[in-house]
Amino acid sequence: xxxxxxxxxxxxxxxxxxxxxxxxxxxxxxxxxxxxxxxxxxxxxxxxxxxxxxxxxxxxxxxxxxxxxxxxxxxxxxxxxxxxxxxxxxxxxxxxxxxxxxxxxxxxxxxxxxxxxxxxxxxxxxxxxxxxxxxxxxxxxxxxxxxxx
Numbered sequence: 030x031x032x033x034x035x036x037x038x039x040x041x042x043x044x045x046x047x048x049x050x051x052x053x054x055x056x057x058x059x060x061x062x063x064x065x066x067x068x069x070x071x072x073x074x075x076x077x078x079x080x081x082x083x084x085x086x087x088x089x090x091x092x093x094x095x096x097x098x099x100x101x102x103x104x105x106x107x108x109x110x111x112x113x114x115x116x117x118x119x120x121x122x123x124x125x126x127x128x129x130x131x132x133x134x135x136x137x138x139x140x141x142x143x144x145x146x147x148x149x150x151x152x153x154x155x156x157x158x159x160x161x162x163x164x165x166x167x168x169x170x171x172x173x174x175x176x177x178x
Contacts, residue, residue, distance in 0.1 A: 039079075039080055040071075040077035040079060040080075041077065041078045041079075041080060041083075042075060042076070043057055043058075043068070043075070043076045043078070046078050046082060046083065046086070049083055050083060050086045050087070052090070057086075060086070060089060063099055063103060064103055065089055065099070065103055065106060066078070066082050066085055066086065066089075067082075068082075079112070079113070081113055081114040081115075084114065084115075085106060085109070088102075088106070088123075089102055089106075092105075095134070096134055097130065097131075101130060105123045105124075105126045105127055108122045109123055
């Protein structure tokens with residue numbers, strides 16, 4: 030069996046990661062500043078990334094495309110190891126965190142889809158009656174609670 034290759038020999042530069050993930054370098058820096066990914070500096074003070082970061086970035090991009098907030102993405106990624114590729118069980122644990130969130134988003138979008146035709150162009154501009162802007166007239170309830178204080 031061949032000896033494992035040291036991480037520094039398989040590390041990717043910031044440009045290589047950006048190109049392989051089809052994102053700007055600035056996005057990598059942003060993800061890193063938010064704690065979503067990690068890098069280290071080589072002897073020349075250049076950023077280097079482990080290859081497993083490619084999978085993390087793919088997950089981040091898919092999650093963002095579905096409307097999951099970066100704070101929720103970070104929380105889900107926290108169950109994955111930062112220094113290596115996750116196991117299938119770890120991926121499963123991460124995906125379970127998003128199931129409820131995605132179910133709610135699907136329900137909200139379905140409701141929007143069902144009510145959108147009646148709202149577009151209705152011209153009511155009524156905050157009391159609008160099922161999209163103020164479902165169940167929750168703004169009135171909030172105003173009543175504020176007035177009671």
